[in-house]
Amino acid sequence: MLTALIMAGGSGERFWPLSTSTKPKQLLCLFSNKTMIRETVDRILPIISVDRIFIATNILQVEEIRKELPDIPEENIIIEPTFKDTAAAIGYSTLIIEEKFKVFDKKIEVVVLASDHLIKDEENFRKIILKGAEEASKNSTIVTLGIKPDKPETGYGYIEVDNEKELVLEKIYKVRRFREKPNREIAEQYINSGKYLWNSGMFIFTTTTIFKNFEVLMPEHMNILNEIRREISSEKKGKQLSNSIKKYFDKFEKISIDFGVMEYSKNIKVIPVKIGWNDIGSFNALSEVFDSNIEENIILGTQVLEYDSTNNIVIGDDCLISLLGIKNLIVVKNEKNILICHKDRAQDIKKIVSKYNILKNEKK
Known part of the structure; x- marks a missing residue:
């Protein structure tokens, strides 16, 4: 069985x-x-x-x-x-x-x-x-x-x-x-x-x-x-x-x-x-799943204005995000929370979550 x-x-x-x-x-x-x-x-x-x-x-x-x-x-x-x-x-x-x-x-x-x-x-x-x-x-x-x-x-x-x-x-x-x-x-x-x-x-x-x-x-x-x-x-x-x-x-x-x-x-x-x-272990894994746009950015769930900005991952909740002169960043907005980090540090996001007890504070 x-x-x-x-x-x-x-x-x-x-x-x-x-x-x-x-x-x-x-x-x-x-x-x-x-x-x-x-x-x-x-x-x-x-x-x-x-x-x-x-x-x-x-x-x-x-x-x-x-x-x-x-x-x-x-x-x-x-x-x-x-x-x-x-x-x-x-x-x-x-x-x-x-x-x-x-x-x-x-x-x-x-x-x-x-x-x-x-x-x-x-x-x-x-x-x-x-x-x-x-x-x-x-x-x-x-x-x-x-x-x-x-x-x-x-x-x-x-x-x-x-x-x-x-x-x-x-x-x-x-x-x-x-x-x-x-x-x-x-x-x-x-x-x-x-x-x-x-x-x-x-x-x-x-x-x-x-x-x-x-x-x-x-x-x-x-x-x-x-x-x-x-x-x-x-x-x-x-x-x-x-x-x-x-x-x-x-x-x-x-x-x-x-x-x-x-x-x-x-x-x-x-x-x-x-x-x-x-295993979708970090935001960077999204680059292996989704196609990037002509500016080589991956945009999910939001509208983005781009100028001289490439190789970024941007995720939002139906908002307008503007990028100017940035490269290799992860930008995520979910309700009141915003994350901005370099793609090389995507595996370390849990460190800031842990340091400030973010998930534990959510429970209160």
Whole structure:
């Protein structure tokens, strides 16, 4: 039985001021008249029905997500009581999935997806998901999708493949190791070697396999999950369940699934893919999706007067923005908030958000 777990608890700090605490990136309509999380759900509906799609989020965003996804059963929207990163979120959510379906099927496959990624080749994406699920079920492996790189990107982690020849798209390979985000020089070495893929952050496993990995690699996490399992077996759900398991969640180490499991597990497979993927990690990613105008500026949602200004990204909420003699800037206006930054500093937007507690102040 194939299920989907869509991770939707992020705050989207790099997309402030468009992204807010209650309406983060996954709830924005960036590329169509649909929000990114709606696009994510619709992308997998041809192979996974709504009763088998789960959303992991937090208390701040749960109401907006329910409004956006009314077709998803209420009990399938999982509320994390506190943010403890993806190892805790995936472990807890997998418990809920297993509890719901274990009486129907002993072998439950879970595909973990981000709620805010762009995938253009959706049909091929679904075909690869089914292939990965078959591998995960048959051989008790954790399968990840590796993006065939087309440039020495320094903003992504990399997957080194245990293979001496050129990688073939959609073939299954054993993972040698995961690599952290490299500098430019190392990224170029990765590309030239032909043995590295971008880490997409998409995983496929059976519930049995992921819990075995937790037992071996993160035993303290597994002990806490076993405590939580007793609470899940009750009739509690939604906010009531979230409140009841908070005392256990507080005991989790804050660590990602990558650091806790993926980097150390001995049975990880990867499928190289080319599916028009983009994680839309910062405003600069919009340059890879939208065409620029004759002045080489990208203009979204607003009217712009341009004079001697090139290579800018400008986003507004139905206002008039004038550019005079500026280059390589990001200009974003959302209601009362305005951001102006150099494109080279787009990854650092979260620093100003963090320094001034912008998202936390929004909650008050």
